[in-house]
Amino acid sequence: MLNLSHVRSVLSDCYDLAPSTEVAEATSDIYARMERVVTPPDWAIYAPYVKAINALKKERNAVILGHNYMTPEIFHGVSDYVGDSLQIAMKAQEVDAEVIVQAGVHFMAETTKILCPEKTVLMPDMEAGCSLAESITADGIDEMRAKYPGAPVVTYVNTTAEVKAASDICCTSSNALQIVNAMESDTVIMTPDQFLAQNVANQSHKNVVYWPGSCIVHEQYTAKDLQDFREWNPGTRLIAHPECPPDVVAEADFSGSTSGIIKYVTDEKPQKAMLITECSMASNIADELPEVDFVGPCNMCPYMKKISLEKILWVLHTGENEVLVDPDVGTKARASVQAMIDMSRKLGL
Numbered sequence: 001m002l003n004l005s006h007v008r009s010v011l012s013d014c015y016d017l018a019p020s021t022e023v024a025e026a027t028s029d030i031y032a033r034m035e036r037v038v039t040p041p042d043w044a045i046y047a048p049y050v051k052a053i054n055a056l057k058k059e060r061n062a063v064i065l066g067h068n069y070m071t072p073e074i075f076h077g078v079s080d081y082v083g084d085s086l087q088i089a090m091k092a093q094e095v096d097a098e099v100i101v102q103a104g105v106h107f108m109a110e111t112t113k114i115l116c117p118e119k120t121v122l123m124p125d126m127e128a129g130c131s132l133a134e135s136i137t138a139d140g141i142d143e144m145r146a147k148y149p150g151a152p153v154v155t156y157v158n159t160t161a162e163v164k165a166a167s168d169i170c171c172t173s174s175n176a177l178q179i180v181n182a183m184e185s186d187t188v189i190m191t192p193d194q195f196l197a198q199n200v201a202n203q204s205h206k207n208v209v210y211w212p213g214s215c216i217v218h219e220q221y222t223a224k225d226l227q228d229f230r231e232w233n234p235g236t237r238l239i240a241h242p243e244c245p246p247d248v249v250a251e252a253d254f255s256g257s258t259s260g261i262i263k264y265v266t267d268e269k270p271q272k273a274m275l276i277t278e279c280s281m282a283s284n285i286a287d288e289l290p291e292v293d294f295v296g297p298c299n300m301c302p303y304m305k306k307i308s309l310e311k312i313l314w315v316l317h318t319g320e321n322e323v324l325v326d327p328d329v330g331t332k333a334r335a336s337v338q339a340m341i342d343m344s345r346k347l348g349l
C-alpha cells in the first residue's frame with residue numbers, strides 16, 4: 001500500500017506541485033475540455049500535476065491508457081488514449097512506447113501486459129481491483145466445464161490472467177453478444193458477470209449458462225429507480241450499461257458498453273440523459289455535448305476512483321507498481337484475449 005505522506009514529500013521535492021493560476025492559464029487548452037465539470041480553483045490544483053506528468057511521459061517514453069471511468073482531469077488531462085475495455089486493450093498492442101501506465105483497474109493492466117509482455121506496465125494503485133475479477137478463480141472455470149461438458153467458456157475481460165488462461169475466448173461488453181453467437185456449441189458458458197450473461201441470453205438463440213458474479217456499481221440500480229425517474233423527469237433518455245440487471249436494461253432506452261453509451265449520446269443528443277453507469281462517464285462527455293443535460297443519480301466505482309494524478313505521477317517518477325504476469329499463464333491468457341480481438345476485427349466491431 002502506498003504511503004501517501006511519503007509520496008507527497010518526495011514529489012514536492014522534485015516537482016513544483018503547488019496550486020498555480022499561472023500553470024492553470026498556461027494549460028487552458030486542456031482545461032477547455034472539462035470546464036463544465038471542473039471549477040477554476042480545482043484546475044489550479046490539478047494543472048501542476050498535469051504539466052509534470054505530461055513532461056515526464058516524454059522523458060520515460062510512456063503513454064497513459066485511460067478508461068472511460070477515469071475522472072476528467074485524468075481522462076482529458078493526461079491520458080494519451082481513452083476508451084472502453086476493448087478499445088484500450090487493442091490500443092495497447094499498437095502504441096509505440098516502452099512504458100504503459102494503466103489509468104484504470106488492475107485487470108486492465110494485466111490485459112495490457114498479457115498482450116504486450118515486452119512493455120513495462122505500471123499501475124498507479126495496485127489495490128484498484130474489481131468485484132467481478134474477485135468473484136471467480138480458475139477453479140470456477142473448471143467447475144463450470146465439469147457441469148457443462150463440451151461447452152465453450154466465454155470470459156469477460158474483467159478477470160485475472162489465470163481465469164483468462166483457463167477460458168476459451170474473452171469478451172467485453174461491446175462484443176459479448178456477437179462472440180457468444182459465433183460459438184459453435186448451442187450451450188455457451190459465460191463468466192463471471194451473471195447480468196451481462198442474462199442480457200446476452202435475452203438477445204441470443206444460444207443456451208447461455210453463467211457464473212453468479214456481479215459489478216458492485218451496476219447491480220445497485222433497480223427497474224423501480226428507472227420507472228420513478230422517468231415519472232419525475234419525463235422526456236429523459238435512460239441509457240444503461242449491460243452489467244446492470246436485465247430488468248434495468250429492459251426499462252432503459254438503450255444499453256451498450258461505455259463507448260457504446262458515448263456514441264449513442266453523441267449521435268442522438270437527447271435534451272436530457274441519465275447514464276445508468278459509473279459517475280465519471282457523464283462528466284467526461286459533458287463539455288463536448290453542451291446541448292445535453294446530464295441528470296439523475298449515478299454510482300461511483302471505488303476501485304476506479306483509487307486512481308489519482310498524484311499516484312500516476314508517482315509511478316512514472318519511481319517505476320514502482322510494475323504489473324507482471326507469469327509467462328506460461330500469459331501465453332494461455334493471450335490466446336483467449338487475442339481470439340476475442342481477432343473475432344472483433346473480423347466482425348468489424
Ligand code: 13P
Pocket residue numbers: 068083084085086158172173174215243256257258259
Ligand atoms: P466497458 O468500458 O468495456 O464498457 O467496461 C465497463 C467496466 O465496468 C469496466 O470496468
Ligand code: SF4
Pocket residue numbers: 105129130131132133158215216217218243278301302303304
Ligand atoms: Fe469492476 Fe464494476 Fe468497477 Fe468496472 S465498474 S471496475 S466492473 S467494480
